[in-house]
Amino acid sequence: MLKQLISRLITSLPVLIGVILVGFILIQIAPSDPAAVIGGASATPEEIAAIREELGLNQPVVYQLALYVWRLFHLDLGRSMISGQLVSDEIAATVGPTIELMLASVIWAVPLAIALGTIAAYRRGKLIDRIVMLLSVMGVSLPVFWVGMLLIQYIGGAGLLPYLGRSGPIWTWDGFLAIILPAITLGSVLIGPVARITRTAVIETLASDYVRTARAKGASESYVLCRHALRNALLPIVTLVGLQVGQLLGGAVVTEQIFSWPGVGRMAVGAIFSADFPLAQGAILVTALGFIVINLLIDMLYVYLDPRGGK
Numbered sequence: 001m002l003k004q005l006i007s008r009l010i011t012s013l014p015v016l017i018g019v020i021l022v023g024f025i026l027i028q029i030a031p032s033d034p035a036a037v038i039g040g041a042s043a044t045p046e047e048i049a050a051i052r053e054e055l056g057l058n059q060p061v062v063y064q065l066a067l068y069v070w071r072l073f074h075l076d077l078g079r080s081m082i083s084g085q086l087v088s089d090e091i092a093a094t095v096g097p098t099i100e101l102m103l104a105s106v107i108w109a110v111p112l113a114i115a116l117g118t119i120a121a122y123r124r125g126k127l128i129d130r131i132v133m134l135l136s137v138m139g140v141s142l143p144v145f146w147v148g149m150l151l152i153q154y155i156g157g158a159g160l161l162p163y164l165g166r167s168g169p170i171w172t173w174d175g176f177l178a179i180i181l182p183a184i185t186l187g188s189v190l191i192g193p194v195a196r197i198t199r200t201a202v203i204e205t206l207a208s209d210y211v212r213t214a215r216a217k218g219a220s221e222s223y224v225l226c227r228h229a230l231r232n233a234l235l236p237i238v239t240l241v242g243l244q245v246g247q248l249l250g251g252a253v254v255t256e257q258i259f260s261w262p263g264v265g266r267m268a269v270g271a272i273f274s275a276d277f278p279l280a281q282g283a284i285l286v287t288a289l290g291f292i293v294i295n296l297l298i299d300m301l302y303v304y305l306d307p308r309g310g311k
Contacts, residue, residue, distance in 0.1 A: 008299050012292045019288040020072065023281045024065055034277050038081050077285075078278035080271075087282040091264065095286065098263035100170045101186060101255065102248050104179050109187030110194060110241055117198025118230055122221075124203060132195060139192030144251045148185040148258040156181060164260045182259045186251050190244050197240045201233035208232075235302065242298030246291045 027034075035051040036043065043051075052058050056067055071078065077087035120132035156163030161180055168175035205211060206229050214224045253265030260266070268283035270276075 008296055012296070015292065016288060019285060020069065021065075023284045024068055027277045027281060028061060028064075034081060034275070072285075077282040080279045081276045082271075082274055082279075087278050090267065090279060091282050091286050094262055094264045094267045097166050097261060098252055098256070098265065100179060101182055101252060101261060101263060102245070104170060104183035105187035105190070105248060106241075106245060108183065109190040113191045113194035114198050114230075114237065116191070117195040118202050118225065120195070120199045121202035121206065121229075122225055124199075129199075132199070136192040136195045139188055139190075139195075141192075142188065144185060144189055144254050145258060147188050148181075148255060151181045151185060152258070166262055182255050182261050185258070186248060186255045189248070189251055190241075193240060193244055194237065198233065198237050201236045202229050205229040205233045238298060238302055242295060242302075245298075246294050249287055249290055249294075 035048045035057055038051050039048045049058075056064055059067075075088065077091070079086055080090055083090070116132045116135070120129040123129050152163045155161055162174075162178045163181050165178065166175065167178040170176055170179055202225075206225075210232075211224055211229055214227075215221075219227075249265075252263060253269060255261065256263040256266035257269060264283055264286060268280060268287070271279035271283060
């Protein structure tokens with residue numbers, strides 16, 4: 001497992017380097033001038049020039065890139081142009097809510113999708129199978145923002161659940177109520193793909209020799225389904241879940257905007273619209289790191305489920 005983990009870290013390094021370069025280039029080609037943003041509307045040309053010199057913006061692009069990478073090595077993401085606070089502090093305050101939202105989405109959506117896919121495989125061709133497949137197609141087709149708006153209109157608007165902001169940590173009652181609608185919205189994108197891959201994988205394992213042997217020995221259908229069929233179908237399911245959870249980072253941006261959830265995605269959008277370039281760069285970098293970490297965890301889980309992969 002350690003060898004595969006090291007190999008995965010090495011292959012992830014070019015991705016991280018690419019994200020750093022893209023984030024830096026986007027700032028360079030942005031129409032707004034960071035020095036003018038910091039100086040404000042009342043700043044004189046001399047003051048803007050002084051700010052550019054202080055920030056090193058009058059230096060060659062290669063020098064600016066080297067300085068940026070040097071700061072990253074020292075975990076220095078700079079300061080926000082709007083608030084003046086350290087970017088690392090602002091990101092640290094938003095990472096927690098984003099992790100809460102993603103975990104809450106995965107906790108309810110993945111088990112439900114696996115259960116639906118397993119039932120559909122066991123009842124292949126029956127009415128329940130058709131219903132599950134219909135729900136799967138709907139889950140893939142419906143955009144996140146549309147699901148969120150429906151929940152806000154019919155559940156939040158009716159006063160059944162809060163739908164704006166975060167009322168506290170998820171382990172508090174107010175925090176739990178506040179995260180329900182955002183978690184349902186974000187988790188809805190997982191139902192369709194996971195249910196479909198579960199159905200396909202379980203159907204394949206149900207036709208295998210070891211399942212027929214277990215049935216011949218008198219094992220109950222529930223034991224055969226859960227112990228043999230579903231357990232051996234977990235590898236493709238885990239692979240897809242890993243990819244889908246990584247994509248949740250993109251869906252979280254939309255969900256956080258809709259529900260005013262104080263996460264990294266909402267902060268990144270605000271930083272881009274306000275031309276707060278250091279904060280936007282930091283948010284992009286943290287999002288990329290989150291995607292890499294999620295994939296590393298999935299790889300480790302994959303090796304655990306399939307010991308042959310660790311040999």
